[in-house]
Every structure is written in structure tokens, then in C-alpha cells.
Amino acid sequence: MPMPARPAFLFDSRLCTGCKACMIACKDKNDLDPGVRWRRVTECTGGEWTRTAEGYRQNVFSYYLSVSCNHCEDPICVQSCPTTAMHQDGNGIVSVDPKKCVGCKYCSWSCPYGAPQYSERLGRMTKCDFCRDEIEAGRPPVCVAACPSRALQWGDLEALRGKLGQPMAVAPLPPVSATRPALFVTPHRDARPVGSTAGLKANPEEV
Amino acid sequence: MKTTHPQPGASRPSRSAPAYAAGTGPEDCAARSLNRRAFLKWCALLGGAAMLPGGLAGLCPAVAEAASGGDRQDFVWSSCNVNCGSRCVLRAMVRDGAMVRMDTDNLGADDYGTHQIRACLRGRAMRQRVYAPERLKYPMLRTGKRGEAAFRRASWDEALDVIAAKMKDVRERYGNEAFYLNYGTGNLGSVMSKSWPTDQTPITRLMNCFGGYLNHYNTYSTAQIATSMPYLYGGGLGNALSDIVNSKLVVLFGNNPAETRMSGGGVVYDIQRAKRESNVRVIVIDPRYTDTAVAVADEWIPIRPATDAALAAGIAHVLFAEGLADRAFMDTYCVGHDEAHLPEGVPAGSSYEAYIMGKGPDGVAKTPGWASAICGVPVDTIVRLAREIGTAKPCCISQGWGPQRHHNGENNCRAIAVLAALTGNVGIPGGNTGAREGGYSLPFPGFPTLKNPVAASISFFLWTDAIVRGPEMTAERDGVRGVPRLNVPVKFIWNYAGNALINQHSDINRTARILSDDTMCEMIVVVENFMTPSARFADVLLPAVTNLEENDFAHQGSTAEMGYVVFAQKAIEPLFESRSVYDMCADIAGRLGIRDQYTEGRTRDEWLQKILAAARQKLPDLPATLEEAWKLGVYKVRNPGKPFVAYKAFRDDPVANPLATPSGRIEIFSKRLWDIGHKWELPEGERITALPEYDEATEGQGDPLRKKYPLQLVTHHYKQRTHSTYGNVPWLKEAAPQNVWVNPLDAADRGLAHGDMVRVFNDRGATVLPVKVTPRIMPGTISIPQGAWYAPGAGGTDFGGSANILTSLRPSPLAKGNPQHTTLVELTRHSGGSHANAS
Ligand code: SF4
């Protein structure tokens, strides 16, 4: 696919098994240290068990969300960066200029997705750049090309908007109004609406 | 000791004793075989990590630079060869002799049937496996007590001399039956370095040239199901999962492709695709809410482990009582379903219907209420499930290998399968046999390993018994096959690409005690990539290359509709002094005077060429030369026919195409098992039954031991590892940390919060690991992902989260298989010694 004017992710939560091939493909391509996670897979799990006379009853549910930087239309990280290191280019790709970054972490605190990832080793912020080198060469980002379940796709923001309408989100993601992410989520059958606390981030240590 | 020896049957010269001192690092190797630029990168990958404070990865930026950029012509096709059931394509990006990135099959169209065989997270992390600090650098000989991992460096010559001398000595004193090739699946996808099946490895050929070895049958994965399904069907085939597009209902008993067949060219993709296409209703019956349940289930029915035969009986009761059993089908295709269809000479009341309806010898009706009390599924759920199964035509009933990996596993898996027979779903599209799925595959020949002159064979699980009491082991007490009893104990073990010497066997503490006595088993040769828990028990430790360091072919993994073979070219030169297994064996054969018989004058690559030529007899479109094969990378063929339907010919015409059972029919009552059950000597409380009856397992639901150890421990396959392979990879440990799944009710009873360190223990041992408090597991059951590397600390407690410190060596009655999921334990918050105590 030719380089889109404005790349966007399309994530079908119905198909995601939480396998993390996307995350590791990203870590391998970008040689990311432990703790530096440009793409993170959240397990959202809820439901209760009750002991009854006839045995246990339950209404357990679980689904996964694979999220990187969403290269938002209102990138709050860019707005909160005091040095202009965090910037957005003409294609909407948000990235860090390593020469300007002082490692203050304001961007990562402000991003509701936790996308900017601080590297202890480099002493500065790092983040997903939508695999710019790959997509400029006409190939998908490596996380997309990695997904065994074909849950993760990508495309042009406007074209996807035309097909799917406005991006939408599910819990525990923030409302799309916060930063206007270039991320379309197809909800899992058990997805809870944004703001719901019925499900918990069940793997906090992994994201 | 020899100082020179002839060239091995391989393209590269064998190594003689190195000039540099023991304990030197990668520099030696780098200086010899890599230029400086590549060496810097390679060091950054391999060793740089250790120099960084607290850092494990520490890959230097130069590598990252090299890994990006538009040009991707410089990749080498390779494969991931581990035992996950899938088989993936890898494409290694190589710069200056070092792998700088690991890509997968993502070229070309992604059309189903020849779709991209995308690697799972583990394959994507292959670089950290190949360049792991645990890599074995050179041959080593044990210096301390066995198991202490005290070794000294040896030359290849010295190490192979020691092995050859001991082989002659053991053969002289005990004969060939004293040699055992332990189960090992770390490289089962390979053709020329295959580690499993154990009769197809390079070491097998060496041993066959040398007069043979004690065989084993069955596997840690499938002992009970592989043994018992043939009594029912004469085999164990199942429909392809792509066939569920023809089903009205799919019921998966413990079948979990999302965590066991994770390839994007494998079954997880097949089932997702079929589910999306037909939106067929899927029910998952499992103690865990698996990732398969997340992806495809419409309903999850949690069940207590080891009670599937009870649930199946409760379902059967509804089917019989409500007239939902398919009498016409059973009368034509089955034996033993009712009193009118029992084999000759069997007492009345022996049919499955009699057993279910309370007319059998036990007089107990297997009502949903009876079943519910055992399996924990509410009565109304059992009744509804039975009605759904009985009325959905066709219905696919399928099982994974969890239900059978129990002390009573043989009957669990047969009872599940019998539901398919009771409802007439065998041999038709959209139905299934109740077995695990089948699929399409291409024929591909292997490395010829010749015939084993030794007939004796033991269960793969009883090798520790064969060390301790070999000559006491008989056919009717221990399942010895080929001979009535063993003549000698096991004295010499080959352990190649396996971690079942300690980590993946059971009862680690007892196994370690048996192994540590080197007057019992006198020689253990371990051929490995890493210093694994098993490698620590070696007498001679030989460093093998990883599959990225040699040429090979990889035959396909489990898929529904695609046949394929991967042509895997050597991506990098062997690290350190590691060698291909074939070359090691050729050099040992040379010392035994059988080199020519072993090599037939061929190098390893010449064997590959010969095997490719043989493969072309059946698949003429395959490339003709190795060079063409390396260029092509992967050869795929879409199944030209419909999705595979097991025993379709039998269904179409049972007279012309009988099953491979004595009656030619589905033997719900097995006269063969009846006879075995009356003949074999079994421990108190164990039975082998002709019908798939529910028997309480040792350490199952009714065991009085539950007072002391109230939780049943099962193990699941975890994305961090394939069994124990990849268990040392930092990226994977980060992405999927080891933990024990505990239900919030059980956690609350013990005052535990998510993330707490807990001690899981029983009389056999204890392990310490973090707790994952999750409603995704049934109360009363906990699950430790199997395969974590055993890391013993002070007092023998394991700090690696290795489940087998807790499991039992007591074999199941018929298969003599591993009862890994019938293990009772207790759980407390961990206080005291930390991982720092671990040796
Ligand atoms: S687009 Fe590239 S950099 Fe971003 S998450 Fe995906 S793989 Fe990582």
C-alpha cells in the first residue's frame, strides 16, 4: 500500500487473542530494552463468582486491547513538551527528536495511552513512529504485519473514516475526544463502554 | 586421547583442542570468524547486556540502525522448530554476519490456504534466544556431583573420546538395552537435526549403527489420549477445525489453539476464520477462561479438572433419558452402547447405557445431579448443554490434550469422544469424533535412521523407574512392550534438545535424587544450546548449534487447509564451538569404527540434497537444488479438497471400510480393555475399564489428601515459552511474566492480592512465584504455566515457578502416562528466602 496521507491503526478486538506478537515484533525491530514498550497489550477482565447451592455461578468476561501511539489529531504529548522535541509531521506521525529531548517525561505523563516510553539507557523519551521506514517503502508497520490473527490492520485515516465513521473506543481506553486518536477499535462482544469500571486492567505489570 | 582424527562427515572441519584457556568468552570465536564491525554488533547482542546496570537487552544502537531502512533484500529464510504444534517461517535479517532483526512470512498475498505463516511472539524473539548468555560455548565434562553443574572445559576430541569409550563399556557390561534416548522436542521441526520422534534423530541412527537402544512409546503431551483413542476408533483422528463452518454447534473440551497453536499459519487462525465466516456457536469447557475462549467462545463452562468423564456421563444420561441418543447410528456403527450390542462373553449390564442409567454393576445412575457434584458444573447447565449437543445437527465435539493429562486421563478422553458417537456426529462434515482436530499436510521424508535391533520399549514416562528398577519392569505391571520384561536397568542416557531430564518430567526432587546417583545411570550425555536445568545433570555436555546456524528443512506444523515445507538456510555461522548434531554423531561413529555406515560418505548438506530429491518423488514442484530451495524459502499448497473429515469412508460404508478395531466398529465397550483390565497388575485403587467410566483420580476430587492440600494444580501452555524452550528470553519474560492463576475467592481465603509472591507446595516440593488473581480460573483450581526453568534455592525450594517440582511420578493405569494436572497443593503468601538464595 502506498504511504497514506495520514496513517491510522485499525484494531479488531474481536479477533485479538492477546498473543503479543505485535509487541515483540516491535521490540525486535526497534531493539527495545526491558520496560520500553512502544506497543502494549492490555487484558481487560471482569465478572464475579458466586457460591450457590447448585455450585458456582459466574459471569466472567475478558478481552484484549493492543495499543501503541495513536498519532492523535490532538496530540497532548506534543502540546505538553517544553522543548518541542515531541512533534508531529505532515503525515500526522508523532515522534521525538532525540537531539531536543531532555528526558523530562512531561509527554508520557500527559498521554492517556502511556505511549511515550522513557529509556533509562538513552536518558530520553522514545516512542512508536508508525514504522515510518516501513510504510514509506510501501509495507505495513511490523506490528500489523506480525499479527497472527489479523486483528491489527492499518490504513488512511480519512479513508477509514469514510468506511467506518468516527473512531470509537472501549474501556479502559480514554474517550476519543481527549486526543482524537488515529485508532479505530472494533469492540469485542464483551467490550465495556468507555468509563466503565466493570472490567479491570488485569495485567498492570505487563503494560 | 587422540590428537587428530579423520574429517567428520560434514562440510566444515572438526575442531581440535582450542589453544585458548577455558572460560574465555565470545571474543575467541569472534576473532576467528567475524570481522570487527560484525563482532561489535554481535557482542552488543550477546554480551553487552551483562555490562549494563540492571539491563538484560542492552542491544547497541548500531544494531537498531542496521535493522531499519528500506532495503530488505538481505534476509535469510529460516524457521522456528520448537514443539508448539505450529511451525513458522522466520526471515532473519543479517548484516555483517550478525542477525539484526527477525521478520516472518509477510510477503505476498495473504490468501487463505497459502496464507502467511506468521510467527508468534516467540519466533519473533528468536534473536534473544540465539544470542542468549546461557549459550553453551564449548564441550564440558562434569567435575562435581551430578546435578551441581560443576564442569570443566574440554576439547571436542576429549569429550567425544569419553562418550565413545563409555558407550563401549556399557554395551560390554549391559548390552544395548541399557541405552536410553530421552524424550526431547526442542528441535522437532528439523529434518537433519530432528530431536523427536525419538526414533528419527541423528543420535538414533548412531545408536542403531551401534546395536540399538531401549525404545520408548508415547509422549508427555498425549500419553493417555494416544493410548486410549485407538481402543474406541482404531485411531485418533479428528475433523479439521476449518470444517466447523459446517457445524451447528462446536463444543471444545479443553481445546485451546490460541495458546497451543499460535502461528498465524496455524490452527488459531483457522478457527478464528471459520468462526467469523459462519458465526457458529462455540462453547468452551475448561477450568480456565482461555485465550481461545476470549477469541471464539459464546459460552464458557468452567469444569473441575479430571472430571470430564463425569460431565460426559451426565450429558449421556440426558441423551439416553430424553431420546436424544442416535440409536440408528449406534446400532450400525458402534459396539457396547446398549445391551443388545455387547461383545460375546461379556456379562449383562456391561453396556454404556446400563452404566449411565444405573443398570450396571455399580447401580448408580449418572444423572446430571450426580455429575454436577463431581465436576462442579450446575445441573441446569449440564441439562441444557446435553440438549444443545443432542439437537444441533451436526455438532463438532472436540478436545484438546488437557483433559487426558490426568491420572484418570484415559477414560476422560474416551468419555468425551463417546459423546460424538452417541449423537451420530462421527464421519460427517460439521461433526467430529471428539478427538483433537486434524488437517491437511504434505508428505515429506526424513533422515533415514535405520532399524533398531532392540525390541524392548517402555513408556516415555517410566525412564526414571527403568534406572532404579529396570529388570523388575514387566509388560503387565509397567506396560513394557516388545518383551515380557526388561533385562537391565538404564545405564546410559542421551538427552538431546530436551529438558525432560529434570524440568519437564515430574517430581523434580525425586528425579534429581535418582539422577544424582551416578552408580545407577552411569552416563548422561546432554546435547544442548543452553545451560538448561537438564544440562546441569550432564556428565558430558555438548554444545549444539541453534537451527539459525545450520541448513535444514522444516516440515509444516498443524494447519487446517495448507500444506507446506520451509527451506531454512543457515543465517549465521555457528557461535562459539557449537556444532551440528549430525557432525558430532559422525565423529563418535568414527571412534566406534562405524563412520561409513553412519555417514554413507555424505556430508550433512549432501543428506539434505538426497532428502530433497526423495521429496521431489512425491512433490515434483519442489526445487531441485539446495540453492534454489534457499531462495524459495517456503513451499505452500492449498488443500485441493474439502476440509478433512475423520473416518468419512467408514461412515459412508462401514462394511467396506471398517475401523481398525477388532469389530471394525466404534468400540464404546472395548473387549480388549476388558481383557487388559482383568490381566494387568495395578496398584490398589486403580482400574482399567472397558467402558469410559468416571474413576476418581489419585489426587483428584475425592482424594482425602484434599484436607491437607485443598487446591488442584493444573498447568497451561504459556505464550512466554513453548514448554521450556524460549524460557530464558528476556523479551518474552517481560511480555508474559511467570505467575500462578488463582481465583479471587481462593485468594481472599488466603489474604492474597494480585502480584503477591506466593509459595505453592505439597509433600513433593515447593515453588515460589507471583500470583495472578483472576476470575478466569475456577475456584479450587490453580494453574501454573508449565515449562519455567527450575531454579532451586536454599532448602530445595524452586524460585523459577517450575510446576514439576509439585507433580507426581505415579503413572496413569493404562498408558503409564504423566498425570500432570492431577496434583494437589496448598498456597500461602511467601515470606523468607528470596530468589537471591537460588544457586
Ligand atoms: S507501528 Fe512500528 S513502531 Fe509503532 S507499535 Fe507498530 S511496530 Fe512498533
Ligand code: SF4
Ligand atoms: S498480534 Fe494481534 S492478536 Fe496478538 S496481541 Fe497483537 S493485535 Fe492481538
Ligand code: SF4
Ligand atoms: S513457537 Fe510455534 S507458533 Fe511460535 S514462532 Fe515458533 S513455531 Fe511458530
